Amino acid sequence: MSSIYKKYRFPREIISHCVWLYHRFTLSLREIELLMATRGIEVTYETIRTWCTRFGPEYARRLRRHQPQAGDKWHLDEVVNGL
Numbered sequence: 001m002s003s004i005y006k007k008y009r010f011p012r013e014i015i016s017h018c019v020w021l022y023h024r025f026t027l028s029l030r031e032i033e034l035l036m037a038t039r040g041i042e043v044t045y046e047t048i049r050t051w052c053t054r055f056g057p058e059y060a061r062r063l064r065r066h067q068p069q070a071g072d073k074w075h076l077d078e079v080v081n082g083l
Contacts, residue, residue, distance in 0.1 A: 004055075014041060015055065018048045023060045 005012040006038075014036070021032050029045035036043050 008051075010041075010043065010047075014043070015051050016059075019051050019055045020063075022052050023056060023063055024046065028076070030036050 005015060008015060016031055018036065021027055021035065022029065027035075029048050031042060032048050033045040036048075
């Protein structure tokens with residue numbers, strides 16, 4: 001999978017993190033740009049948009065595959081009322 005990142009200036013980890021943030025949370029491209037800037041990574045929202053266009057469908061497909069399905073069972077161990 002790393003071969004698809006060869007022509008890009010940023011490492012695969014940064015690209016994949018930005019695309020994951022965009023598809024996993026309701027963040028705008030500019031918000032992701034600001035998050036990256038707080039970590040010392042200067043990347044424009046246009047670059048992130050390009051990454052999301054190029055790599056986004058695959059990330060979105062993987063995220064949908066790992067979401068809970070209608071037939072999944074959830075077990076609640078304990079409920080504590082603090083009143």
